[in-house]
Amino acid sequence: MNLARLEVFVNVCATGSFTRAADHLAITKSAASQHVAALERELGVQLLHRSTRRLTLTEAGTTLRDEARALLEQAQRLAERTRHQSAQLSGVLRLTSAEDTASWVAPVVAEYVRRHPGMHVEYRPSDRLLDLVAEGMDLSLRTTGRRDSSLRAVNLAVFDVWSVASPEYLHERGTPRRLADMASHAWIAFTPIPHPWTLQTRDGKESVRLQRTVSTSSTAGGRALALAGLGIYAAPRFVLEAEVAAGRLVRVLPNVKLPQVTLYAAWPGQGEPPKKTREFIELAKARRGSSF
Template identity: 35%
Template sequence: MDRLQAMTAFVRVVETGSFSQAARRIGVGQPAISKTIAQLEDRLQVRLLIRSTHGLSPTDAGIRFYERAKTAIQEADEAELEAKGAGAGLSGRLRICAATTFARLMVIPRLPEFLAAHPDLDVDVVLDDRVIDLVSEGIDIALRMGDLADSSAVARRLATGRRSVVATPAYLAEHGVPQVPADIAAHQAVVYTQLGRSWTFRREGTEASVAVSGRVQFSAAEGIRAAVKADMGLAVTSDWMFWPELMSGEVARVLEDWELPNIDLWAVFPTGRLASAKARAFADFVERVVG
């Protein structure tokens, strides 16, 4: 039994919670995974997994072995890359997670450049606006915006983006262009639930907070985009979310002499492990194309 392959199989089983999902991720049959784990437990003379009708979960010994095995696998991968040299390029599979709209507008159109630079690397892109568990989903790097909910997360700031109040020219022609933040109170707002119904502006040391009203609110950026483009009102959003429309004039900024809090773009890596060379390379790529 190859020890590194066995550790890899065990780590994938713990991360996915099942033999079948681990087998699909590794690219082998489920019986092979089951046999490998049984051989590993026999070799170690300890139960690593508890099997029940609810699935698989690691024992106390399994948890300790998982943490060590995960680190060993990553260090082995890094050692191979170091031995091959930087010129050898990256290979294997990289799993990325990013918010749907941001990825669609800012990352995916430039992804061919990254793939061309690393022809032996395959990329899985998981599009999800939720904050998902990176370890259980087998994610190598997540792109997240705003404040990080987990202060212990292993993260790197890639860029800082501007927030603006935007609307379509048609909406502004019908309802007027706000000249000061207080004017927004008379407008329909397209509300992003994560930002709430209070928008805070700053200019030359002056701060103005406005309670906005709007008949619709959305939990995802795709809804904000669709509603604004349908002339439904004003929205606060990062410029990244409306980059094509801002460039074409389909959507316009208002109150440009007032500042809104900026938004940070982060590369977040699974807690408890060093970022892999593949994840670091992708973070460098996003920093270059977005910054």
């Protein structure tokens, strides 16, 4: 049954006039009359006795008026609840990122849950690139990895890359003073990057070919190897800054600007992400310029 027709009928009953009902609903008198006539055809009964002076309800019309009024009130309450639920997110957001990105992602998760207490976040840090559809994930945050054509992605943040080494390593091997000095140093390589790797400045004006001593498939592993004094290592700032602040690692060539890395968010499908996912993405974008 068409709710719009019921609304017109109830308003005609309340005002006793097609003209007044039409004015109240901001439609024409002709449209109001057509709605009621269509409702009568749909139900197969006459609802109103029409005369030149007034409208009166039939027995069927009286029954329908009372039931329709209650139905329209229920529909209004349902619409209000739906709008409220839309404004107040609820449900589960399933999120993944590389393990070394967790320190950057965690404050975003905390702020998301604070703003949306009805949401539960299932966060799965993993250095394995998960199949988002097969694993039932809503969102993936990555700085590296092959882009999947079945996913949509958006850039979230750009990070500086730092090169670091342990104080013990630098005491033993010396501290590089210029980029070319890196060629004679032990290098901790990142396995996904082809070897040998050419390290160049952000503007591309200087470069040096590096020789690996040891390699690792994770930035957390590279950080641990650097702490053990095995060589110089480069990674996004957020992976290294706590160790640098504590003095356990030392920045190498801090004035040399290395190429940056981009953190991007990817979600299944080719359309816009659901609201729960979009809200997290917007908070992650805001994380670039705020510590919350």
